[in-house]
Amino acid sequence: MIHTNNEKNRFILETETTAYALSITELGNVAHGYWGKRLNRIEDYPQVGEPARLNQETNYNVLAHEYAGWSQGLYLEPSLKCSFQDHTRDVVLKFAEYQIKENALILTLRDAAFGLAVDLIYRPWENYDLIERKVVLRNESDFSIQLQQVLSARFTLPTCERYQLTQLVGKWGGETQLSQTELSIGKHIWESRRGITSHFANPFFALGRQNPSETHGDVWFGLLAFSGNWKSVVEANIHGQVFVSMGINDFDFSWKLEPHSSFETPRVIAGFSAEGYGRMSRMLHRFQRETILPESTRQSCRPVLYNSWEATEFHVNEPDQCKLAEKAASLGIELFVIDDGWFGARNHDRAGLGDWHVNPEKFPRGLGPLIQKVQSLGMKFGIWVEPEMVNPDSDLFRAHPDWVYHFPKRTATLYRNQLALNVCRPDVQKYIIGFMTKLLSENAIDFVKWDMNRSFSEPGWPEIEPARQQEIWIRHAQSIYEIFKTLRGRFPNVSFESCASGGGRVDLGTFEVSDQVWTSDNTDPYDRLFIQEGFSYPYCARAMMAWVTDSPNFANERRSSLRYRFHSSMMGSLGVGGNLPKWSDDEMNEARQWITAYKQYRHIVANGDLYRLASPRQSPLSAVQYVSPDKKESLLFTFLHSARRTQIVPRIYPRGLQSESLYKIQAIHDTRQLLDLNPNEPLSGAALMARGFRVALTGDFDSALWLVDKAG
Numbered sequence: 001m002i003h004t005n006n007e008k009n010r011f012i013l014e015t016e017t018t019a020y021a022l023s024i025t026e027l028g029n030v031a032h033g034y035w036g037k038r039l040n041r042i043e044d045y046p047q048v049g050e051p052a053r054l055n056q057e058t059n060y061n062v063l064a065h066e067y068a069g070w071s072q073g074l075y076l077e078p079s080l081k082c083s084f085q086d087h088t089r090d091v092v093l094k095f096a097e098y099q100i101k102e103n104a105l106i107l108t109l110r111d112a113a114f115g116l117a118v119d120l121i122y123r124p125w126e127n128y129d130l131i132e133r134k135v136v137l138r139n140e141s142d143f144s145i146q147l148q149q150v151l152s153a154r155f156t157l158p159t160c161e162r163y164q165l166t167q168l169v170g171k172w173g174g175e176t177q178l179s180q181t182e183l184s185i186g187k188h189i190w191e192s193r194r195g196i197t198s199h200f201a202n203p204f205f206a207l208g209r210q211n212p213s214e215t216h217g218d219v220w221f222g223l224l225a226f227s228g229n230w231k232s233v234v235e236a237n238i239h240g241q242v243f244v245s246m247g248i249n250d251f252d253f254s255w256k257l258e259p260h261s262s263f264e265t266p267r268v269i270a271g272f273s274a275e276g277y278g279r280m281s282r283m284l285h286r287f288q289r290e291t292i293l294p295e296s297t298r299q300s301c302r303p304v305l306y307n308s309w310e311a312t313e314f315h316v317n318e319p320d321q322c323k324l325a326e327k328a329a330s331l332g333i334e335l336f337v338i339d340d341g342w343f344g345a346r347n348h349d350r351a352g353l354g355d356w357h358v359n360p361e362k363f364p365r366g367l368g369p370l371i372q373k374v375q376s377l378g379m380k381f382g383i384w385v386e387p388e389m390v391n392p393d394s395d396l397f398r399a400h401p402d403w404v405y406h407f408p409k410r411t412a413t414l415y416r417n418q419l420a421l422n423v424c425r426p427d428v429q430k431y432i433i434g435f436m437t438k439l440l441s442e443n444a445i446d447f448v449k450w451d452m453n454r455s456f457s458e459p460g461w462p463e464i465e466p467a468r469q470q471e472i473w474i475r476h477a478q479s480i481y482e483i484f485k486t487l488r489g490r491f492p493n494v495s496f497e498s499c500a501s502g503g504g505r506v507d508l509g510t511f512e513v514s515d516q517v518w519t520s521d522n523t524d525p526y527d528r529l530f531i532q533e534g535f536s537y538p539y540c541a542r543a544m545m546a547w548v549t550d551s552p553n554f555a556n557e558r559r560s561s562l563r564y565r566f567h568s569s570m571m572g573s574l575g576v577g578g579n580l581p582k583w584s585d586d587e588m589n590e591a592r593q594w595i596t597a598y599k600q601y602r603h604i605v606a607n608g609d610l611y612r613l614a615s616p617r618q619s620p621l622s623a624v625q626y627v628s629p630d631k632k633e634s635l636l637f638t639f640l641h642s643a644r645r646t647q648i649v650p651r652i653y654p655r656g657l658q659s660e661s662l663y664k665i666q667a668i669h670d671t672r673q674l675l676d677l678n679p680n681e682p683l684s685g686a687a688l689m690a691r692g693f694r695v696a697l698t699g700d701f702d703s704a705l706w707l708v709d710k711a712g
């Protein structure tokens, strides 16, 4: 719901349990008023005016702006900075008008001297308890405006509080690691300057008042839906103010806003949880499952896939892939995906990228026979591509050396022996859509794994006018979204996985165009507990791909049981990536058993509410529980890192069950029992959640999977 007062100078957005209020001040600034629990009466929300004067501060700097133009002595992070036709670098935004349209509040601010209109767009997602924000700039003048910084939103948190800042940091093979620190006074920036979302930081923030837990405490959070250069800034100052700004990164950014044209920022999805981080995650997960992920994915669970990469790397050929497909099918795999190596001269990562025709030595009869084989085994067929990239040693690069980002007098830096194509160029975009259309039309392909294996460097686009050359940081991502949308429109039955050397492109913008994402190249099941825990803070399990691969794992030589590997991977959308011809009959039988169980219960993981019961960061035992939306069934994953004689395995307290209903709990494919519950005696949800129980895990890297379902 959106409310306004009689004077039309106060606006309140209400969702199921939260509210967000802002005011127009006497000077026409838009000031933040309130963000938190929903209050009983509209009159309960504060009306905010211009702040009191502070020595050595401008009022403008101290005001809790909803969107701050760089002007009048703003020394904090500006939301908007631009240069006008006469080189004035000062933006004076004043409230002009508002409208409520399609459940969105649009506040229009204007810089009257230069004909710039700024629409602040707020949309309450009532049933999800979330608020969406974005901005549209409209150049109403006859002159171009050079944009230098355009963020999506600025948020203000309650003053004079202690906060815990939660971020996701990482690296290749170790993405989405949770970082939680006390917020200190200063400016905290995390960002990507790499052209993609990046492995190193993620456009997500959470700020918890005092020290919130999974179940308790106030948490404010936000997620930016963008896959190009982005920036998150948290500013905490000596006055006790805390501001969060999010959006496109201003680093090396410049955008020419032509006369009478507009620019739309990516959106931020933000929210407030009064019940700790757990509720924050569940709010975001449900929102993604029901409104963000492509419609085709919303209806179903993801198929169990097999991927050839770890087994055969670049050495793919028809007989070997057919053999793998037979093995995969015998496990109950539903989708067989051939990874890198099937095209051009791609025998290693030094050549062939960009030449998207089937390698005749590896597949003399084309892909047809392999696809038919896969289909005859009852599986769908998927293929790997990396369309945004090129090896210098490729026919594509030899024909179009100007298609890559470059500065003419500089040597291009290679990453994994490849260069990034300038997808902002219409001819390059057309080429990608063209070859993908051909590939998908000529072959019965059901699934595309879309990879992207380098950050940008020497980001030049010399063929275009200088005022637009720095638009690449935005245009690249926009162009990729357009390509995905075009291909999805042309091939509605094909689903897509987004991958960037593992989890380098995990964000809501990617979620909007992909059915799933590749979480990390690190498939070690224990390392994955940490990666997956971080991922689960903002992102839903249905989109999170997790493969069972060989032991010892290539990433760290750790040995782990097949059971442990399956349990770790069954917490997301399951895949298998092991070298199956080397698996023993016993291993194949066990794998078959887990895949059958996964299919039986995957709806709980894909559609259920996630509860983090114990973190691998804090305890030798980690546990994650998923509860079906009707609360009839729940899956509980438990992992023991290592047993110590002096240490008792901690109790687990399940959550999210119906208090009055009776549940029974049993281990799946396991004879182990709970230590202090009688499996034959159902207990009420209230009792299970209050009493908790201990699981009989022993030794090193032990695990068990439990089904908690309604008795009778």
Ligand code: DGJ
Binding pocket: 309, 339, 340, 384, 451, 453, 499, 500, 501, 502, 518, 520, 521
């Ligand atoms: C990086 C991906 O993350 C891997 O899964 C694999 O597809 C390789 N690229 C192939 O080159």
